Amino acid sequence: MAEKIRTRYAPSPTGKMHVGNLRTALYAYLIAKHQGGDFLLRIEDTDQERYVEGALELIYKTMREAGLAHDEGPDRDGGCGPYIQSERMKTGMYLEYAKELVEKGEAYYCFCTKERLQQLRDEAEQKGEDAAKYDKHCLTLSREEVEEKLAAGVPYVIRQNNPSEGETAFDDVIYGRIAAPNAELDDMILIKSDGYPTYNFANVIDDHLMGITHVVRGNEYLSSAPKYNRLYEAFDWEIPVYVHCPVITDENHKKLSKRRGDASFEDLMELGFLPEAVVNYVALLGWSPAEDREIYSLRELTEAFDYRRINKSPAVFDIVKLRWMNGEYIKAMDPERYYEYALPEIRRVITKDLDLRKIADLVQSRIEVFPDIPEKIDFFEELPEYDTAMYTHKKMKTNSENSLEALQELLPRLEALDDFSIPEIERVAKEYVAEKGCKNGQALWPLRTAVSGRQMTPGGAYEIMEILGREESLVRIKKGIEMLSKVQSDEG
Numbered sequence: 001m002a003e004k005i006r007t008r009y010a011p012s013p014t015g016k017m018h019v020g021n022l023r024t025a026l027y028a029y030l031i032a033k034h035q036g037g038d039f040l041l042r043i044e045d046t047d048q049e050r051y052v053e054g055a056l057e058l059i060y061k062t063m064r065e066a067g068l069a070h071d072e073g074p075d076r077d078g079g080c081g082p083y084i085q086s087e088r089m090k091t092g093m094y095l096e097y098a099k100e101l102v103e104k105g106e107a108y109y110c111f112c113t114k115e116r117l118q119q120l121r122d123e124a125e126q127k128g129e130d131a132a133k134y135d136k137h138c139l140t141l142s143r144e145e146v147e148e149k150l151a152a153g154v155p156y157v158i159r160q161n162n163p164s165e166g167e168t169a170f171d172d173v174i175y176g177r178i179a180a181p182n183a184e185l186d187d188m189i190l191i192k193s194d195g196y197p198t199y200n201f202a203n204v205i206d207d208h209l210m211g212i213t214h215v216v217r218g219n220e221y222l223s224s225a226p227k228y229n230r231l232y233e234a235f236d237w238e239i240p241v242y243v244h245c246p247v248i249t250d251e252n253h254k255k256l257s258k259r260r261g262d263a264s265f266e267d268l269m270e271l272g273f274l275p276e277a278v279v280n281y282v283a284l285l286g287w288s289p290a291e292d293r294e295i296y297s298l299r300e301l302t303e304a305f306d307y308r309r310i311n312k313s314p315a316v317f318d319i320v321k322l323r324w325m326n327g328e329y330i331k332a333m334d335p336e337r338y339y340e341y342a343l344p345e346i347r348r349v350i351t352k353d354l355d356l357r358k359i360a361d362l363v364q365s366r367i368e369v370f371p372d373i374p375e376k377i378d379f380f381e382e383l384p385e386y387d388t389a390m391y392t393h394k395k396m397k398t399n400s401e402n403s404l405e406a407l408q409e410l411l412p413r414l415e416a417l418d419d420f421s422i423p424e425i426e427r428v429a430k431e432y433v434a435e436k437g438c439k440n441g442q443a444l445w446p447l448r449t450a451v452s453g454r455q456m457t458p459g460g461a462y463e464i465m466e467i468l469g470r471e472e473s474l475v476r477i478k479k480g481i482e483m484l485s486k487v488q489s490d491e492g
Helices: 019-034 055-066 085-089 093-104 114-126 143-151 199-209 219-235 265-270 275-283 298-304 319-331 335-347 356-363 370-380 400-415 422-436 441-452 461-468 470-491
Strands: 006-009 038-041 107-110 157-160 167-172 176-181 189-191 214-218 241-245
Touching: 006 019, 006 214, 019 038, 019 055, 019 214, 019 241, 019 265, 019 275, 019 298, 055 265, 055 275, 085 093, 085 199, 093 107, 093 157, 093 189, 093 199, 093 219, 107 143, 157 219, 167 219, 167 241, 176 219, 189 199, 199 219, 214 219, 219 241, 265 275, 275 298, 275 319, 335 356, 335 370, 356 370, 356 461, 370 461, 400 422, 400 441, 400 470, 422 441, 422 461, 441 461, 441 470, 461 470
Parallel strands: 006 038, 214 241
Antiparallel strands: 107 157, 157 189, 167 176
């Protein structure tokens, strides 16, 4: 029987969940669920300087809204807790594991001062090197010297002892076999001077203890993988399957960045996107389904997801494409849920006693995000100022003269209606068109222009007039007649 797949999402509580982080969480979830495995949530809060109050609650909220339910986590113990690194640290486990590496010669105490480390950085800069590599200065200290400094309370870190010769190779599902010369591997810090483990070290320890089989992360961690692998090998632990995802860029091919203020899941929700549309879109940022389709529910993604189809090349976050996809989701929404989302946006501009549900129905297939609604419907509240040139439409064969004639002749017929419903308004318009022997557009274009003052409207003249009601529709038609009469008078 194959080993049960276990994946994790391990965010730091440093603010809103960035699109790249959401994709990592989503892919980890899909890999596990595709094969009936477990998906864990672990909170990595060892970077105390970047900790943001309330960020943990925001992580829970985002995961919940995205539909990514975890099997184990801080609020759901599966026997591998605690699931928060600061709580795990209180047990002293990270320091104990680091000390074990020291005993094996795979790590060592480093007592170098900030000044000495800065000197190394300055020297590296003078040589034109990108980064300063630690020179193993403290590796040469004798056991007695180390004990003496520890007893004296000299501040220290514990560093990994990487070889200077040979290479370390590993396999990545996406990028294949990757080999890194050991000479390029820095002796990274495992335990910081404040006693906290580094992200890199805690990651390895926690992944092993929690039985993580597949590690999903961004390809910026490819260069760190050899150092992780050396830790696994030092402990004689099994190395997990690595799935490094391609970078996500903006339209200008610059990497999306939380620190630069690029879109987070929370931001997209505030902009009127649906969570299921965002999840669908993010799934396609780097992954190609076998089928030629783009709209997937989370359940369908779970069934279809094969992580071997993740691409190497960067994925572009295209807000225009996301808007289109969101529009498709809005069109397919259940009427009640749609109305619940649409109503606050409608009420931003409509205060009159109108049928708001009918207004909502008009725009459901015509918007991409909910904040699109106000500008499409505000003419219901008040007729905007408009130019009579709008009555002239080449395709409809209308001009100011025949538009005036149509409005003047339709007005008394509409005034005579007791039932101002779509079927009755339509009947009047069609009878008029038949009598005149003209095209539908020669009656409907002037009517729609008069009652909306807009070139583009959600719905046609019949729908708009029914919603406005008899009195308001007639007032607006009379206003159109007045404006066109003035044009004729000025031209005459």
